Amino acid sequence: MEFNSMHEFFMHTKTMTYLLMGGILVGAVLWWQFLMGEKKPIDNPHRTGEGHDNGHGH
Amino acid sequence: MSTVTNDDFKSYLTPFNIVTGLIIIAGLIVTVIRFSSGLGAVTNLDDNYPWGIWISFDLLCGVALAAGGYTTAAACYVFGFKKFHSAVRPAVLTAFLGYALVVLALHYDVGRPWRLPYPIFVQQGTTSLLFEVGLCVFLYLTVLFMEFLPTLFEWAGWRKLRDVLVKMTLVLVIFGVVLSTLHQSSLGALYTIAPSKLHPLWYSAYLPVFFFVSSIAAGLSMVIFEGSLSHKYLHRMMDSEYNRNHDDVVLGFAKGCSWVLFGYFALKMIGLTYDNNWSYLASGFGAWFLVEMLCFVALPAFLYAVGARDKNFALIKWTAILTVLGIVLNRFNVSLVAFNYHLPSEDKYFPHIMEIIISVFIVTVGVVVFRFVSTRMPVFFEHPNYKGQH
Numbered sequence: 001m002e003f004n005s006m007h008e009f010f011m012h013t014k015t016m017t018y019l020l021m022g023g024i025l026v027g028a029v030l031w032w033q034f035l036m037g038e039k040k041p042i043d044n045p046h047r048t049g050e051g052h053d054n055g056h057g058h
Numbered sequence: 059m060s061t062v063t064n065d066d067f068k069s070y071l072t073p074f075n076i077v078t079g080l081i082i083i084a085g086l087i088v089t090v091i092r093f094s095s096g097l098g099a100v101t102n103l104d105d106n107y108p109w110g111i112w113i114s115f116d117l118l119c120g121v122a123l124a125a126g127g128y129t130t131a132a133a134c135y136v137f138g139f140k141k142f143h144s145a146v147r148p149a150v151l152t153a154f155l156g157y158a159l160v161v162l163a164l165h166y167d168v169g170r171p172w173r174l175p176y177p178i179f180v181q182q183g184t185t186s187l188l189f190e191v192g193l194c195v196f197l198y199l200t201v202l203f204m205e206f207l208p209t210l211f212e213w214a215g216w217r218k219l220r221d222v223l224v225k226m227t228l229v230l231v232i233f234g235v236v237l238s239t240l241h242q243s244s245l246g247a248l249y250t251i252a253p254s255k256l257h258p259l260w261y262s263a264y265l266p267v268f269f270f271v272s273s274i275a276a277g278l279s280m281v282i283f284e285g286s287l288s289h290k291y292l293h294r295m296m297d298s299e300y301n302r303n304h305d306d307v308v309l310g311f312a313k314g315c316s317w318v319l320f321g322y323f324a325l326k327m328i329g330l331t332y333d334n335n336w337s338y339l340a341s342g343f344g345a346w347f348l349v350e351m352l353c354f355v356a357l358p359a360f361l362y363a364v365g366a367r368d369k370n371f372a373l374i375k376w377t378a379i380l381t382v383l384g385i386v387l388n389r390f391n392v393s394l395v396a397f398n399y400h401l402p403s404e405d406k407y408f409p410h411i412m413e414i415i416i417s418v419f420i421v422t423v424g425v426v427v428f429r430f431v432s433t434r435m436p437v438f439f440e441h442p443n444y445k446g447q448h
Contacts, residue, residue, distance in 0.1 A: 012334070013331060013332050013334045014332070016331045016334075017331045017332050020327060020331050024327075024328075027320075028320065031317075031320050034363055034367070035313055035316055035317070035363045035366060035367065037367055
């Protein structure tokens, strides 16, 4: 694309940037939904068993 | 009187000690050459590239990867995510060592290292970005040292001094976050003064923002990466609280890092669009830019999200390594690969073997000191005399 003035250049790039930012906002909502769609609880033996100070003792 | 037996000697001959010992000996030899014969004897630096791998790797990457200190402390003390508390001390220790080694590396890189304190104490160049970087690193290193001191005082049994410093924790954390924000972005801003030298795909007026945002991802990933390594090799030093919270820390940081990388990718695209640089993507540099953006930003953002969703800790740990490599690649691209992009390939800089030896030597010193401190001081566990007082 050809630009004849700085004004023309910025009109074009700022328009594109605003469109992109709109897309990013929609993408961010979808990303949030994907990220927070947890599937299973954490399987951590330290949560259920008795804790040992300074490691597991093995 | 104790005597050293053959068995004692053999117990020190572990593969880790042998490898680190050899690296440290090689590093010390190169150190002697550097300080006796000058920069020219050990580096490939020239007028086109006055900054080489010691700045690209030791400083730019070192500072970014040490960002775990301020991200973890901010998450715990400023944003109130107390589940990250157990990760604060290892992260602060890593950050302190990281910054201390940055300063050590600068001694090699600066022509007259004894003048390193000169811009801060003697003649301040207040209009220079480099002055801001130097001042922030100096102040932040001091803050990190003060944040680390309670660990040292607990180990030494100096309760009163330790209690005074613990009361200052929040103030120190706020100082640390502000200083980090300043100098992480200033490192990017340093390259905004070279618009004709840096390839347009990497050059942007938003470079300070890119450096700052990517440093958060680097810090979070380093805490996951370093935590998993520590979990494997220093497990005996960890108490039940650290182990109980480890999974929450990894998952929380993976989620956070996925968001940060998503945001970073979006910001990079905005920068690309605002400068209308899309046409460069069809060139060789464009392909390299796409490799960086797709394989080391978009892919880890997705993998972190999948890992956090599925609670797949192995995937999260591998993604942390990928992200750390991505940040290193980005800093190398900005400061070396895409810098002076117009030069013919024979004039391009490639580090001298002795420069690489010094960089490896400095990282090794960091690993050895980290191991030494964390196996002796209450880093991964609460000191028995200070239970519940943190």
